[in-house]
Amino acid sequence: MGVRRYSPYYGANVERKPVRFVYPRLENLIFVGLLAFGITACSSDENEEAPAAAPEVVSEVEEVNAEPADPETFPDIVAIVNGVEIPKTELLERIAGADAQKGGSPGPKTVAYYREILDQLVGAELLYQACRDRDMLVTSADVDRELDKLKSRFPQPDRFEQSLEAQGMTLEKLRTEMRRNLSIQKFIETDIASQVSVSTEDVRRFYDETQDQMRHPEQLRLSHILKSVDPEATTEERATALTAIEDVLLEASSGADFAALAREHSEDLGSAQNGGELTVTRGQTAPPFEQAAFALEPGGLSPVVETQFGYHIIKLLERIEGQLIPYEDVQAQIEQGLKQEAIQSRMQQAIASLKESGEVELFIE
Known part of the structure; x- marks a missing residue:
């Protein structure tokens, strides 16, 4: 039986990058329709900037012990927004897009989940109607430019057409989706984002109050030295x-x-070839490997450690303590996060106001 090669860590040496702060996402609606229908492509240039992200659609509603809902029991029309009907098919398409975004297999969903996604569709419809009423709809030329950008991300032109066909999407329907989403984005940028500013004092206060987040791990x-063991290996092997x-281990x-031993024996x-050297943080290695490594003192040698990859010996060379990230290194990142948070809040207020002044009926209880 051939021995397969495994690695006890998830990647190569880890650079010391700042921690990633978590903020509520700004609902950038440009590519909602594209992702909902799975219209995606691999760029030929790995360094090319990716298209704007669709809004986060992962539910935060608590669903523990909740009964799954059967969408077959929903009416064909699940909402009416100022006379505009939202069909059940649109809701299910949006949820299919959410499942694709999460990369997981679709599981049972509760009524609360369906209502949450329906609320997003209602909010988008209200914003689109606001665009129309304020004469803020984008032009066909605007749509053409964004469509050309999307097409350019496919390695060959026919791949774009094949993707449309595979998703049951026509070019005309795609253009309609893009026009809606680009118009909403224009509204957000013009009427909401332009009114938001974050002061230096706000940024500094956030930094000072959340310094537990502002540390390198x-x-x-x-x-380390690894002797690989196939998952299907016999007891003798x-x-x-x-x-x-x-x-x-006896030699070490x-x-x-140790580095010479690693070059000679490690699998x-x-x-x-680097003498077995790695730089790791917690959460990057197999749990038994992590536990043994973090228990060592510099210069210390572990006993044999077994993981799903095989058997290891670990030698700790240096412990690098977590350090506070300088304010200047994260100032711009914090400012952007706080601005997105403020825009998100104002957008929800705008949607609530549009709901109050309009007529919205929901048919999922």
């Missing part, structure tokens, strides 16, 4: 691998150069 610079790694404990192709 603790890191370990270590070296596992015993052979264990004996081999124990022999290497006797003072042999981790990602680090062996």
Whole structure:
């Protein structure tokens, strides 16, 4: 039986990057229709900036012990917004897009979940009607420019057409979706985002009050040796691998150069030629590996550690304590996050106002 090569960590050496702050997402609606129908493509340039993200549609409604809903029991029209009907098919298409975004298999969903997604559709319809009433709809030329950008992300022109056909989407329907979403984006930028500003004092206050988030995580610079074990290995094969790694541990404990041993014996192709050296943080390695590594003192050597990848020996080279990120390094990031949060809040207020002044009927109880 051939031995497959595994790695005990999820990636190569980890750069010391600032932590990622979590803010409520600004609902950028440009590509809602595209993602809802799965119209996506791989760019030929990996460094090319990706298109604007669709709004977050992952439900935050608590669904523990809630009964799943059967959409077959929903009426054909699930909402009416100022006389405009929202069909059940549109709701189900939006949810299918949400499932695709999450990359998971669709599971049972509660009425609360369907209502949450329906509220998003109602909000988008209200914003679109506001665009129309204020003569803020984008032009055909605007749609053409964005459509050309989308097409350029497909390696060949026929791939774009094949993607449309596979999703049951016509070019005309796609243009309609894009016009709606671009118009809503224009409304958000013109009537909402332009009115939002964040002061330096606000940014500094956020930094000072959330310094637990403003730290580089603790890191370990270590070296390790792996003897791979196939998941389907026999007991005899596992015993052979264990004996081999124990022999290497004996050499390392006797003072042999650990990096040289790693280059000679380690079966981790990602680090062996580098003397087995890695830089890791918590959460990046298999749990038994992490537990053993973080228990070591610099210069310390672990006993044999078993993970799903095989058997390891770990030597800790350096413990890099978590450090506070300088204010200047995150100032722009915090400002952008606070601005998005404020825009999100104002947009929800605008939608609430449009609901109050209009007529909205929902038919999912």
